[in-house]
Amino acid sequence: MSTYPLDTLQARLGHVFRDQSLLLRAVSHRSHGADHNERLEFLGDAVLNMTVSDLLFDQFDDSPEGDLTRVRAHLVRQDMLHRLALSLQLPAVLRLSDGEARAGGAQRPSILADAMEAVIGAVYRDAGYEAAQALVRRLFEPLVSETVTQAWAKDAKTQLQEWLQARRQSVPEYRIETTRGRAHDQTFVVVCSVAGPGIEARGEGRSRRAAEQEAARLVLEQLSSTPE
Amino acid sequence: MSTYPLDTLQARLGHVFRDQSLLLRAVSHRSHGADHNERLEFLGDAVLNMTVSDLLFDQFDDSPEGDLTRVRAHLVRQDMLHRLALSLQLPAVLRLSDGEARAGGAQRPSILADAMEAVIGAVYRDAGYEAAQALVRRLFEPLVSETVTQAWAKDAKTQLQEWLQARRQSVPEYRIETTRGRAHDQTFVVVCSVAGPGIEARGEGRSRRAAEQEAARLVLEQLSSTPE
Structure with missing residues (x-):
């Protein structure tokens, strides 16, 4: 070398x-x-x-x-x-x-x-x-x-759940849409969907948890830019 | 002060x-x-x-x-x-x-x-x-x-188990006899008994695991001083 x-x-x-x-x-x-x-x-x-x-x-x-x-x-x-x-x-x-x-x-x-x-x-x-x-x-x-x-900061999933509870709406759902890459080096894609306002968003991350947080953050952004 | x-x-x-x-x-x-x-x-x-x-x-x-x-x-x-x-x-x-x-x-x-x-x-x-x-x-x-x-060193419980297995004897049993003291500052007393040779010993420790190890160590001492 x-x-x-x-x-x-x-x-x-x-x-x-x-x-x-x-x-x-x-x-x-x-x-x-x-x-x-x-x-x-x-x-x-x-x-x-x-x-x-x-x-x-x-x-x-x-x-x-x-x-x-x-x-x-x-x-x-x-x-x-x-x-x-x-x-x-x-x-x-x-x-x-x-x-x-x-x-x-x-x-x-x-x-x-x-x-x-x-x-x-x-x-x-x-x-x-x-x-x-x-x-x-x-x-x-x-x-x-x-x-x-x-x-x-409170994490995004907690914030989203609190936002929905305060409005008596049902809890968000998270599902893994796909994973890419080999074991120990994967990227997860998670969809977070909120039934009440009918909003969903996709988050990516190196762990399922990170992808969920990212998806929750994106849903929160949409919710806060949508007139209630 | x-x-x-x-x-x-x-x-x-x-x-x-x-x-x-x-x-x-x-x-x-x-x-x-x-x-x-x-x-x-x-x-x-x-x-x-x-x-x-x-x-x-x-x-x-x-x-x-x-x-x-x-x-x-x-x-x-x-x-x-x-x-x-x-x-x-x-x-x-x-x-x-x-x-x-x-x-x-x-x-x-x-x-x-x-x-x-x-x-x-x-x-x-x-x-x-x-x-x-x-x-x-x-x-x-x-x-x-x-x-x-x-x-x-191998811990005493592992040593005892291996000693018994090598002689095709049944596994030792551990039971908590008593605990003393308040939560977070307890002393455990555990009895280890070995059915085959009919030996038992009492161990004390600040955790269940420590008490078991001590009991196993004392049983091992008796076993190794007893002619087989």
Whole structure:
């Protein structure tokens, strides 16, 4: 493998590794061989949890512990790590076995999220806590406000149900219209229909729940733009 | 409250707080008032998880991620934190409402474990990552070898079942004989009986599972000291 993609990754991370073998290990899936990233992922998961906790503790100095826990859970979940891995273009540098590569492993959310954690763990091992903290803050600060809105707002399904109950209308129905993609990397399409006003909408998401939320949100939009 | 017990605690921690109000908050249960320890507990939980992960990553440099995860889970669980809280004599400095104090709150494992995490979070806020790491290493290093033995050994119930199966004897039976104490702070007494050799033993523990393990361990001891 040319080292060029790894140089690009280091520029994106804002961190040049003293020990380049740490970075190489961090982007090596277990299918690639014995020197893989699972131990670094174990460490990186803890570094991430710690630095995100610290970030939230600082930034929301009035919020109770329950709110911080909820926002943290949103920030460190797989789809967030997957997005960050894509923004750092980890698929271009991932080291996989030939079989795993042919099977599309470089695009698998779980593999990318694990590699993202391993990279954070590798920065911690290479340069210590402050360096890892700086990286996590840079990556996650832009995501915090978006996440807070999601985590602290009532979710769309709850809002929709309350809207309908307040008007004594029947509960919405959700059904899966279709799923696309392979196991562990599926997209769900869910239709939410509301019998009373005769409205329906389609939502897509990486989980059934996410698709339902999106569908409920779209129904809510239609309801609130329709004169009662 | 006299400051003397807090001075003693700081001596035991090997850390004198620049900001004494952080320490005071860390030992204040939510029943005591608005300035309580739940946010510091949120932070301390993450600091603990991170520093223990780092300790295990260093100390077991050949162990796969799964083993590290198992040992970490044993080290950071409530009963371990409860033991550490007792060894630091946290009950003497805990700040509780009068009602909670009368109800024995200063001895409740969950309250003590939470305060232990809050103290770790407070050291982190007061003096940074290295100080918190040094504290956690000092507290946890003596527990690691004991825990590794427990976590890597097969548990007693599994061993007992395998011992009996190898001799084509019927499976052991477990029944709760009695429970003592209030909800969230109960002690379970479980009897494990083995029909074939006609042996039984009583185990006590803070959970049903812990009591069963203890009972199974005692039955195993009798079986292995009895000529077959």
